[in-house]
Amino acid sequence: MNFSRYTDQVVLVTGGAQGLGRAMAERFASEGALVHVADLNESAAADVVAADATGRLSCSTLDIADPVAARGWIDGIADRHGRLDVMVNCAGIIRDNRIENISVDDWHAVIAVSLSGTFYCTQAAFAHMKERGYGRVLSFSSMSWRGNFGQANYVAAKAGVVGFTRGFALEGARHGVTANAIAPGLIDTPMLASMNGPARDKLIGKVPMRSVGEPADIAAAATFLCSREAGYITGVVLDVDGGIGIGSSIR
Numbered sequence: 001m002n003f004s005r006y007t008d009q010v011v012l013v014t015g016g017a018q019g020l021g022r023a024m025a026e027r028f029a030s031e032g033a034l035v036h037v038a039d040l041n042e043s044a045a046a047d048v049v050a051a052d053a054t055g056r057l058s059c060s061t062l063d064i065a066d067p068v069a070a071r072g073w074i075d076g077i078a079d080r081h082g083r084l085d086v087m088v089n090c091a092g093i094i095r096d097n098r099i100e101n102i103s104v105d106d107w108h109a110v111i112a113v114s115l116s117g118t119f120y121c122t123q124a125a126f127a128h129m130k131e132r133g134y135g136r137v138l139s140f141s142s143m144s145w146r147g148n149f150g151q152a153n154y155v156a157a158k159a160g161v162v163g164f165t166r167g168f169a170l171e172g173a174r175h176g177v178t179a180n181a182i183a184p185g186l187i188d189t190p191m192l193a194s195m196n197g198p199a200r201d202k203l204i205g206k207v208p209m210r211s212v213g214e215p216a217d218i219a220a221a222a223t224f225l226c227s228r229e230a231g232y233i234t235g236v237v238l239d240v241d242g243g244i245g246i247g248s249s250i251r
């Protein structure tokens with residue numbers, strides 16, 4: 001891929017050391033963006049930089065559930081470049097369990113990364129985007145936001161991302177800032193591999209397209225939603241899921 005849609009744009013991706021975040025970071029860089037990744041996993045982040053052939057990708061080790069650290073990372077990059085065009089809130093975790101077994105810690109951990117982290121990064125990014133009257137915020141929900149067995153904490157976080165995106169979209173609109181979300185279905189990443197095997201296999205059996213998706217499918221959607229040409233799209237939740245979100249499917 002070698003478009004130049006993002007030439008000179010500054011793009012931030014949380015959770016970009018592996019999986020969907022990595023695929024997006026690499027795709028944005030291949031399209032000309034200066035991409036900064038934040039991730040907890042230092043060695044995986046170093047691998048991303050080592051594998052980068054564009055010279056436009058860099059990584060920081062950061063916990064986005066820490067509001068002070070998240071703001072410091074974003075302010076530092078925006079101040080250095082004098083701009084911030086795209087904020088991708090991708091970092092997320094799962095701590096699946098039936099409701100009676102979800103610990104208070106696992107409840108808070110999932111909300112802290114997926115929902116609070118999205119808020120912290122969006123709030124900090126918006127301040128810079130507003131100054132220039134341009135910005136794209138893309139956050140990660142999940143097909144699970146409508147409900148999924150054994151994931152009540154994750155469902156709450158991902159439904160929260162949808163609500164947050166819609167609420168923020170109304171505020172960003174008058175400043176040239178769009179806010180959208182992607183709700184991936186089952187995409188082949190380390191997170192999917194870590195899910196409970198039988199539950200995962202059951203879900204895969206329900207995908208109308210009969211296969212899991214690839215991180216590149218998400219990167220393609222993300223680079224469209226964050227592009228200049230998508231400027232009249234805001235408050236949208238885009239299912240990228242092989243049709244599983246449609247509902248009942250006869251196999």
Ligand SMILES: NC(=O)c1ccc[n+]([C@@H]2O[C@H](COP(=O)([O-])OP(=O)(O)OC[C@H]3O[C@@H](n4cnc5c(N)ncnc54)[C@H](O)[C@@H]3O)[C@@H](O)[C@H]2O)c1
Pocket residue numbers: 014015016017018019020021038039040041044062063064065090091092093113114140141142143144183184185186187188189190191192
């Ligand atoms: N893969 C799927 O099938 C799928 C489906 C629906 C939704 N999603 C969502 O898409 C996003 C990416 O998923 P993935 O499959 O690539 O996950 P993944 O687990 O493969 O990668 C997530 C990355 O986020 C990082 N991370 C976790 N907590 C962090 C924190 N506090 N601060 C900074 N970085 C942190 C991890 O180190 C990891 O590199 C997540 O929000 C996930 O909930 C994924």
